[in-house]
Amino acid sequence: MFLEFFGLREQPFGVSPDPRFLYLGSGHLEALASLYYGIEANRGFLALVARPGMGKTTLLFHLLQKFSPTARTAFIFQTQCNSREFMRFLLAEIGIENDVQDLVRMHEQFNRCLVQEARAGKRFIVVVDEAQNMDASVLETVRLLSDFETPQAKLLQIILAGQPTLADKLASPALTQLRQRITSLSGLSPFSPQETAGFIGHRLQVAGYKGQALFSPEALDLMAEASEGIPRQINNYCFHSLTLACSMRKRTIDGGVVRQVINDLDISRFMTDVEPTSTLSQLRSQMSLSSDPILQVPESHHEGKDTYKPVLASHKRGEEKLSPAEAQQHMQDVSRLLRTWRSG
Secondary structure: OHHHHHOOOOOOOOOOOOHHHOOOOHHHHHHHHHHHHHHHOOOOEEEEEOOOOOOHHHHHHHHHHHHOOOEEEEEEOOOOOOHHHHHHHHHHHOOOOOOOOOHHHHHHHHHHHHHHHHHOOOEEEEEEOOHHHOOHHHHHHHHHHOOOEOOOOEOOEEEEEEOHHHHHHHOOHHHHHHHHHEEEEEEOOOOOHHHHHHHHHHHHHHOOOOOOOOEOHHHHHHHHHHHOOOHHHHHHHHHHHHHHHHHOOOOOEOHHHHHHHHHHOOHHHHOOOOOOOOEHHHHHHHHOOOOOOOOEEEOOOOOOOOOEEEOOOOOOOOOOEOOHHHHHHHHHHHHHHHHHHHHO
């Protein structure tokens, strides 16, 4: 493990949404401020939409942490459910465990809890993460929760967070009432190269690193380009770069280390061929063999003959495409003949 090698107290590039590691680039800072003031102003419904890996959950945990002394909070992430299941998840999150199946009674239980918190002078904040997975009927159930209010104020603040498909869903005519109630819509933008460097430095500092610059300028530039400024991607590249550098006993992560990591994590290396069928012209160019439509190679050197035979006798002159079976047989023939040439 590289923690001891680099003098770290803990893993700086982990996958858990720990608010301590939140780095506020310009886009993240703007979104956090919008959500914070929306709750302070009792605006009711708020929304946060961003691509996967942008740090939505980490930012939301940080937000709830800020309000924890003065608010009752609930974080719902089980969104592939029906309305009854959603209400049960919500009640369980706030500590109300029961076997009630009736949706109306579950709403009554939740309403009593809201009133109790309001009398105690506390806000009630519900965050629904990955909300793009919810059916329209469940989103309508969430909308109905916002009806719990007094003449003076909303009893409940709701944040819907999700990927861009959430925006597509909210734009549908079936959810017009919900969309009209959303008073603030925020997004998260990728980090710039400068913010990427700041993000990496911040996480290293939180994890206890105190040495000289761990990543060279070239390594940081490569990291920013390869990750496209997406926090989850940056974490992944950094974790593997630290692991590789430790195995090589290198105290500084340079461009060479990052390039190797980028290559190792390139999934295209493992992708299957798009089309199994080849053509004769492609095989010619790849193997640098004869340009004659019927490929010919020496039949044998050790026999002292100067005779030739077609590699694919069944292939007719003028036909370009090979079937998969013919292409496979052709490659086997070429491989066998090349071995014969080398041994001869």
